[in-house]
Amino acid sequence: MLNDELKTSIQQAYRQFLENKELKPRYGQKLMIAEIARTLGAIECDDEGKRQSDPAVAVVEAGTGTGKTVAYALASIPVAQAADKRLIISTATVALQEQIVFKDLPDIRHKSGLSFTFTLAKGRGRYVCLSKLDQLLQSGQENVATMELFAQEGFSIDVDEGAVKLYQGMIDELATNRWDGDRDNWKGELDDQLWRTVTTDHGQCSGRRCTNFGQCAFYKAREELTRADVVVANHDLVLADLALGGGAILSAPADSIYIFDEGHHLPDKAINHFAHHGRLRGTENWLEQSTKQIRKLVAQQALPGDLGRWLEQLPDRLQATLESQQQMFAVVESASQFPNPDSYRPSFRFANGIVPEPMRELAGHLKAHYSGICELLTRLCDELKEAMDGKVDGVDVIDAEAWYPLLGAMLSRADAGFGLWQLYSIQDPEGEPPIARWVWLLEQEGNFDLEVACSPILAARTLRQNLWNSCYGAVVTSATLTALGRFDRLKMRAGIPDSANCAVVPSPFYHEDAASLRIPALNADPKSPDQHTEAIIDCLPALLEEQSGALVLFSSRRQMQDVFAGIGRQWQQRILMQGDRSKQELISQHRKRIDDDKTSVIFGLASFAEGVDLPGAYCEQVIIAKIPFAVPDDPVEAALGEWIESRGGNPFMEISVPDASVRLVQACGRLLRTESDRGSITILDRRLVSARYGRALLDALPPFQRRID
Incomplete structure (x- = not known):
């Protein structure tokens, strides 16, 4: 499909864009355009335009400054138009979504000579x-x-x-x-x-x-989606559409080329999207109140035919479900042993995803109850649709319209209950990754509840079936797709096909000239939080004297607050700490201080290690308190590690270290935002040079000038 005419179209658009912007070509950007065009251009179709070849997926890691949006837009828009497919650009953050719609795409259309329409998609x-x-x-x-x-x-x-x-x-x-x-x-x-x-x-x-x-x-907004050549959405909306079978909100996967910008978020987004949870006491209250009100409604307003007959059956179905829910509370309470009930959010995870037999058996009963409620509510909703069309005698159109959202909302909640208990009632297939199953202990105003939850530990199968195998073509891009220099982590978590074209394109930054990476001789073990905190308090003032704008990143809120409390009043006045104000207010205040030639330091957690853009003097130094290993009490990650260990693997080396590598690269990426930026990175964690995995983490970072004390 990538014939000479299409190649010429892409090359001409890129050349014209550079000329109109008075820019020089970037080697990494050119490579990215070529990789995407080659992948999408190799698709073989039948006479009806349906893909017949293997899944066409390009995975491109491209660092800050590459110009990813320009690269994937110029490479994919001509291909999509030639194939009569819709291009769906999906992002993880609202900020990037708005930048693409209101800045990047208008500029590309104006400067490249390409003719295309675009719109923003929202739920x-x-x-x-x-x-x-x-x-x-x-x-x-x-x-x-x-x-x-x-x-x-x-x-x-x-x-x-x-x-x-x-x-x-x-x-x-x-x-x-x-x-x-x-x-x-x-x-x-x-x-x-x-x-x-x-x-x-x-x-x-x-x-x-x-x-x-x-x-x-x-x-009205959705009409635009059917007319636009390019639709800018977000990962959640794309996943919601795929969960509905595809084509319910956006165009059908077979008629779409997807671009997943910030693609490293896609696996976690998919896991969250297909997770289930439900509060037992809260659901009991909903069932009890719904039973009472439906009975009152039936007594107050008799409805004719099937509508009335089905509605009369609903209270008994709800009541039976309520009784099983009440039994489930006692079963879950006796099965859950919270190791630390005084923690922020106490949880108990079922080892290997295996729940006690009484709980699994009762979950099967609840699944059947919710299935019956869903079946009844589906009939009622379908009948109300007929009534809205004027096809049901004795039911006013206005009444049907008023009732439909109510019963539709009940159906959604019942369907969520069915999904939850279905996954608790089954045994996971032998050899397949298990479902993580756990319970949260919740307390509010002296009342406590139990929230039962479950989630797939990997999104690979779901994404492979619903996305990669179904779509016409796809591109996944981000500055952090590899871990420890390999794509293995992404392939495992996202189910990227073996046939995918995976590439890393070089950054335009000269990291060795632009920045230094220092690991001070800190005599403290990060595994001893109090000792490590004291060491940070001692060394931080001297480090911060060097630049006016700095970002200090912590893995623990408690350590961040303890360092702030111990650093002294003189420095506290210069520090803006996450949690004291909104993220946008904090960044705005930081920028204002720097613009006024004052010193300003941001103390931040994980959310400041990614997606924060502070070029030039706003951030001349990044200080990282310690290697950003994941919190060990996350139920899904713990279940994944348990499964890997059961298969003879090493979860620390296969999960914890690669994940930490990605986070560390992201954190270091806050320093250089433009080609003219200069500065330093300091990591206050000696494990980078003392632990056996430290060398791998260091080598995965950009080639900064290193200074190891």
Whole structure:
């Protein structure tokens, strides 16, 4: 498919872009364009345009300064247009999503000569639901039972004066076309709870049957998705679409080329997306209240035919499920032994994902109960759809519209319960990675609850089946895709096909000239937190005197706070510590201090080790307290390590060290953000030179000038 005409189109677009921007070609960027074009251009299709060849996946690690967005856009847009496929660019963060839509793509289109359209894709939760808005402003209390049940499903029945004013303002802004219904475009701040009251999800939305369908903000935005050549989404939205079979929100995978920017986040996002959890007491309360309100509703308003008959069956189904839920609480409570109940979030994990037989048996009963509820609610929702089309005698269209989101929300919650207990009722296949299963102990205002959770320990199979094998083509890119110089970690976690084209393209930065990496002679073992903290307090002032703008990264909040408390008043005044204010406020205050020629130091945790852009004087030194090994009490990571060990592997060397390597590279990447940046990196952890794995971690870092005291 990558014929001479297509090659010429890509080369000409790149040449024209560079000329119009007055830029010189970057070697790494050219290689990235070539790797992507070669992979996507090798796809073989049948007469209907469906891929017949092996999965076409390009995995490209490209450091800061490569110009990844330009590279993948110029390489993939012409290929996608030639194949009549939609290009879906997916990111992990809102900041990058907005940068691509509002800055990068307009610039590429203007300067490259390529002609293409693009739009931003968001989930339903970012758009106002007109039906809910109308209901909140007009419903009153005519049907108390219905409104009380709506409250159980997250709807508000007590709309105070301030909320009424806000919602009326939304109606007015929509009516005069001054607002498009997108939360991000609302003129002021919106309280999360107030917003949740006027938005919807897939289960509650009646789609084209809604009387407000023609004015629906979400569906108006969705129309653009079907017309645009390029759609910019996020990983969560792509995964949600794939979970619905693909093509429910975005274009079908077979008709799409995916670009996963910040692709190192994809495996964890996928694991989180397919995890299940449920609070036992909270679910009992939901079942109990729903049973009462449905019975009250049935007694208050008789419905004809199947609709009435099915609705009358619902309370008994809910009651039976409630009784099993109550039994489950006692079973889980007796099976869970929390080793540290006074910790921040006590948890108990079932070894090897194996739960006691009484719990597994009862989970099977709950699975059956929720299956029955889902079947009944599905029938009810389908019948209400027919009623909305005017095809059910005796049921008013307006009543059907009012009931549908309520029962749809109940269906979503029941389906979540089914998913949870299904995974607790089965035995994991022999030889396959097990499901991690654990319990959290929760306490609030003297009341405690048990949250039962489960999750796949690897997303490989899910991504392989639903994404790589199904899509037309895909590109995964990031500055940190390799671990210890290899792609093995990503392949294991993301299920990247063996046929994938994996490449590392060189960074344009001259790391050895631009920065030094120092490991001081710190006489303290990071495994002894108090001793290590005292050593950091002693050496930090001298290190911070060297530059005006610095970033100090900690792996522990407690250590960060202890260092701040012990460093002295003189330095405390110069330090901005994560948690004292929002991340954006903290960065803004830091920039202002540097602009005013003052010293400013940021104390941050893991979230400041990635995605923070502080070029030039804003960050001339990065200090890393210790090797960023993962917290050992994460249930999913612990289950993964346990599985690897059961197969004769070494979880520390196969999981902990590679993961730490990626985090360490990300942390060091905060220093050089442009080709003119200069500075130093200091790591206060002697294990890099004393431990047997230290050399591998050091060698995985960019080739900074090293100074080991």
